Amino acid sequence: MHVTILCEKLTVTGGGSNVSLDALARALSARGHSVHVITIDEEQNELPANRSYSVVEYSVDRSTHAVNWIRAVARIMDRHDDCDLFHVFTPILLPAAGVYRKNGDTPVVGRLNSYALFCTNQSEMGAECYRRCSSYKKFAHDDGSIGRKLLKTPVYVGRTNLVPRLVARVDKLFAQSPAVKDVYSTVGFDVETTVVPNFYDPEFAAPAPSSSDDERSEPDFDRQVFNVLSVGRLERYKGVRTLLDAAAKLDVPMQVHVVGDGPDRANLESRVASLGLADRVAFHGWVAHSELPQYYRSADILVHAATWPEPFGRAVLESLQCGTPAIVSDVGGPPWVIGDAGLTFEPGNSDDLCAKLTSAYANPGSISALRDRTEKRIERFEPDRVLEHLLGEYRSLT
Incomplete structure (x- = not known):
């Protein structure tokens, strides 16, 4: 054809x-x-x-x-x-x-x-x-x-x-x-x-050849804390501000990793400073697509906090492919993509997101169960x- x-x-x-x-x-x-x-x-x-x-x-x-x-x-x-x-x-x-x-x-x-x-x-x-x-x-x-x-x-x-x-x-x-x-x-x-x-792209999450390991920089994630990842262009409707506001209310050892760039970055960085989160939020900027699997695998959970009905949510699909569960806002395509391998929260509601993150941290068994379901859910794609x-x-x- x-x-x-x-x-x-x-x-x-x-x-x-x-x-x-x-x-x-x-x-x-x-x-x-x-x-x-x-x-x-x-x-x-x-x-x-x-x-x-x-x-x-x-x-x-x-x-x-x-x-x-x-x-x-x-x-x-x-x-x-x-x-x-x-x-x-x-x-x-x-x-x-x-x-x-x-x-x-x-x-x-x-x-x-x-x-x-x-x-x-x-x-x-x-x-x-x-x-x-x-x-x-x-x-x-x-x-x-x-x-x-x-x-x-x-x-x-x-x-x-x-x-x-x-x-x-x-x-x-x-x-x-x-x-x-x-x-x-x-x-x-x-x-x-x-x-x-x-x-999904079968090559995206494939293990990197050992010969190129020295050329790949591992994400600087502290393994002693709960690592929360956000991936996507930094636009207001992507909801990263909701994630930052939730992080300010969390009383658990955690680190938020924001991967991506865009017009809202300066505002988000100012928000981090005003919330006193400078030591708990890391902006990684734009990351080559081939390097993203390391970030997904290094995270405990992905948060996709869009405030609009995102049509699909490729970051959610990639997270599934890497075996990392997600918490997504309950609007648009992401809740359908993640299925039973994740959790949902009310769009724009930082209190609800904070509660879901707190529960995930306090119940590692539930995260393990969600992680186990990613393999089955990714078959749909x-x-x-x-x-x-x-x-x-x-x-x-x-």
Whole structure:
């Protein structure tokens, strides 16, 4: 099968979506399928080495009018529609796919791994916000200036009324989790949708060759304390502040390790200072993806404290793969991903998180039980299992 994957960018230093795209393209290629990736923002690309798939790079000007941008992407699809199927990997490209599909013959499937199709500010998106995502709410939540927001009023109206109609032309959507499927259905996207999650990368948690041990730096974790890990981009809606507030209330010997970087880092570091946690919180910054397994394995537990309905939570999947249980906020995809190999707490509630961490520390047997369940839970995301489901969906359309 000839599959063309359409995305905004592909960068090895990007977030989980980039990791998932590369993993999918390599896995399909390894199974004998012809895979081509088209990116539309060439300047942001930092392409993976030793690729088994081809990449075609375009630069589509995002500063132009939204209608012109959508038409430009649709023309790119028209130029490359000699494939068996388009897999749109970036949700914001789905309206363009809808424009293409009006006259184009090649089936199109789309991946739902974010809420960018309708949400103007994910940091304002709480567990229930999407249920009333009107044009006014889009205007109110956008963090731009009043003047700029007034100019964008047609965009807010278009996202509410036009975008769902364009996306409805796509043949099928793949939600990353049941939570994502529910959100898009509630907002008003009337497209056949099935849950196709990320699969784990078998090489991610594989033991490193002994010859390279001296090149790998072990995380500086104190084995005499309870080590709590947070992994992800430092954005406000990721909820790291909730974790810090919970840590300030904990009366146990512990260390919080924050892995990742982003625009909220300075605020979080200030928060650590104001809470008097300088000796209990370590910021490790950005860590190469290949080095992350050591952090997961060195931690007693992962905390994923997002305050918004995170579509999936790749850090939770990686933690499972490394045999480390997690405590996740009870919203979005992470509770489904972790299943019975973790615990949940109320989003944004540092008291509840503090109670769960205190219980975990006081009951090492319960942590051991959760750790034992990770092996069974990770089977749900086994590559062959997910890929067979995905290929079955492909075949149903070609």
